[in-house]
Amino acid sequence: MSGLEQPVEVPGGRGDRRWVGFRTIVIREFSRIVRIWGQTLVPPAITATLYFLIFGSLIGRRIGEMGGFTYMQYIAPGLIMMSVITNSYGNVVSSFFGAKFGRHIEELLVSPLPNWLIVLGYVAGGVVRGLLVGLVVTLIALFFTRLHVEHLALVLAAVLLTSLVFALGGFINAVFAKNFDQISFVPTFILTPLTYLGGVFYSIAMLPDWARHLSRSNPILYMVNAFRYGFLGVSDVHVGLAFSIMVAAVAILFAFSVWLMEKGTGIRE
Amino acid sequence: MKALSLRQLRKTYGTGVQALKGIDLDVEQGDFFALLGPNGAGKTTAIGIVASLVTKTSGTVSVFGHDVDRELEAAKACLGLVPQEINFNQFEKVSTILVNQAGFYGIPRHVAKERVERWLLALQLWDKRDAISRTLSGGMKRRLMIARALVHEPRLLILDEPTAGVDIEVRRSMWEFLRQINAEGTTIILTTHYLEEAESLCRNIAIIDEGRIIENDRMSTVLRKLHSEVFVLNLRTPAAAAPELPGYALKLGADGSLEVEVTKDQSLNGIFAALSARGIEVVSMRNKANRLEELFLRLVEGRDAATGQPQTAASA
Numbered sequence: 001m002s003g004l005e006q007p008v009e010v011p012g013g014r015g016d017r018r019w020v021g022f023r024t025i026v027i028r029e030f031s032r033i034v035r036i037w038g039q040t041l042v043p044p045a046i047t048a049t050l051y052f053l054i055f056g057s058l059i060g061r062r063i064g065e066m067g068g069f070t071y072m073q074y075i076a077p078g079l080i081m082m083s084v085i086t087n088s089y090g091n092v093v094s095s096f097f098g099a100k101f102g103r104h105i106e107e108l109l110v111s112p113l114p115n116w117l118i119v120l121g122y123v124a125g126g127v128v129r130g131l132l133v134g135l136v137v138t139l140i141a142l143f144f145t146r147l148h149v150e151h152l153a154l155v156l157a158a159v160l161l162t163s164l165v166f167a168l169g170g171f172i173n174a175v176f177a178k179n180f181d182q183i184s185f186v187p188t189f190i191l192t193p194l195t196y197l198g199g200v201f202y203s204i205a206m207l208p209d210w211a212r213h214l215s216r217s218n219p220i221l222y223m224v225n226a227f228r229y230g231f232l233g234v235s236d237v238h239v240g241l242a243f244s245i246m247v248a249a250v251a252i253l254f255a256f257s258v259w260l261m262e263k264g265t266g267i268r269e
Numbered sequence: 270m271k272a273l274s275l276r277q278l279r280k281t282y283g284t285g286v287q288a289l290k291g292i293d294l295d296v297e298q299g300d301f302f303a304l305l306g307p308n309g310a311g312k313t314t315a316i317g318i319v320a321s322l323v324t325k326t327s328g329t330v331s332v333f334g335h336d337v338d339r340e341l342e343a344a345k346a347c348l349g350l351v352p353q354e355i356n357f358n359q360f361e362k363v364s365t366i367l368v369n370q371a372g373f374y375g376i377p378r379h380v381a382k383e384r385v386e387r388w389l390l391a392l393q394l395w396d397k398r399d400a401i402s403r404t405l406s407g408g409m410k411r412r413l414m415i416a417r418a419l420v421h422e423p424r425l426l427i428l429d430e431p432t433a434g435v436d437i438e439v440r441r442s443m444w445e446f447l448r449q450i451n452a453e454g455t456t457i458i459l460t461t462h463y464l465e466e467a468e469s470l471c472r473n474i475a476i477i478d479e480g481r482i483i484e485n486d487r488m489s490t491v492l493r494k495l496h497s498e499v500f501v502l503n504l505r506t507p508a509a510a511a512p513e514l515p516g517y518a519l520k521l522g523a524d525g526s527l528e529v530e531v532t533k534d535q536s537l538n539g540i541f542a543a544l545s546a547r548g549i550e551v552v553s554m555r556n557k558a559n560r561l562e563e564l565f566l567r568l569v570e571g572r573d574a575a576t577g578q579p580q581t582a583a584s585a
Contacts, residue, residue, distance in 0.1 A: 014342070016375065017375020018375065019479075020372055020375045020376065020377055021372060021373050021375055022376070023372070024372025024373055025373075026371055027372075028369050031365075035360075099358075102356070102358060102359065103354060103355075103356035104356055104357055104358040106322055106352065107356070107357070107369070107370055107373060108320055108347065108373060109320075109322055109418075110320045110321060110322065110348070110350050111345060111370075111373035111374055111540075112342040112345040112346045112373075112374060112375070113373055114342065213294070255489045264324050268321070268322060268323060268324050269282065269317070269322070269323045269324070
């Protein structure tokens, strides 16, 4: 064991070093997504294909129009959003909990990277997977229907904000989780029901009054509708309110995530 | 300059366990320092606090003059940690682990790749650079953790039992490596259960027990405090009973050898002369225990004595 030299100063200022650190986390997350593509990219593609085939094509033909569009066109934005939500959340919760479980989160905790940047790195990884899967599902949707885009900027803003919200949600879940059961609890018992009841497959105008009012307390309804408005120009909710809710959720969840890291919840004794 | 300075460092866990009860410790720049103590003494807690893996209850920590409460990033940049447990991603390639770690310290990838080559060569892991880390042997995993801790070239390297479970050949080569980086300027703090390792490598030592520092001095000074040593004498003809020699306490060993305790005031010549006079021939001799081990046990056992307080070696 030999061949050592004197320590070398790290080039660049603090901003440069932080940027390199952030990029390293994102590249590591992206590599993980690609390395386990059979778990990250293929299942949502198969699920989306089945949804489009069964709900859109077979059942959708009997349903007729919804909001002035074919049923397939109506549910396509919702199905894309559903995959973005599930995958943004799933990436961060499994990656961060895996890092806690395997203890390699300590690599980051001992490093000079500030906590907010560690949160941002993991969340960016979740957004990358969410958008990647969203793109795959969009391409699949194009096999079944023509996607009309009314407001491209709103489509992009809605998908990005939604992805951020659920990546942050996944991060918080992973911070608190003590075992693998606890990282599947929220997606199974909270996220999936809220997504299905969030207007992915129907307009809440079809619901009785009490159910319509109840649906308005579901945050996913606003995200799906903001996204659908970007595509089709129709929405069950006020689009301005939907974007306000998403921006507020991102700010609150990010602040909460950083606070948890500063406090050391679930990661420092 | 102090590489590490701890003042009144305390840690009480949520369970109420007081792991550290107000530790003061200084490690000088360039030192090779041993931090010893029995299991549960507080060593790993103290290291965890320095490395930001454990939150302190009170007290101050500074690394090369950077207070962790005020200049955490600067303090962390000076520090490299080799933890007790394997804690790298076992699904990643060896070189990827090091490149990523360098990235977390702000080292760009092209610079990181050069450093990875240097440290993997230095730790004899270059041939394994593309191997998935979980396929490495135990000794290789330990060396990978050392390479990872060094890839950002820290001024202070803390190793928490780095040679646990590795064979003697690998352990010796790791000792040589650590001596070399220490000679080149890296300050090293080592915890180990192999007291021979601490005695062989370290110039200064602190012994921690039940959350308190009970000894902190130069290694040579601490060893001088050892009042007596026990030697094992192997005989040409195994003894049936321990002979009685005036002034010496002899015991019969399991294989017919003799164990004799020799204090600082006595000489070995006297024993050999007395044994020769009785026709007993000694063919070889060894220390019953490593000197540091002997001292360590006396210090820790002294704590269990009636007073319940640690005693010095001289009084043990």
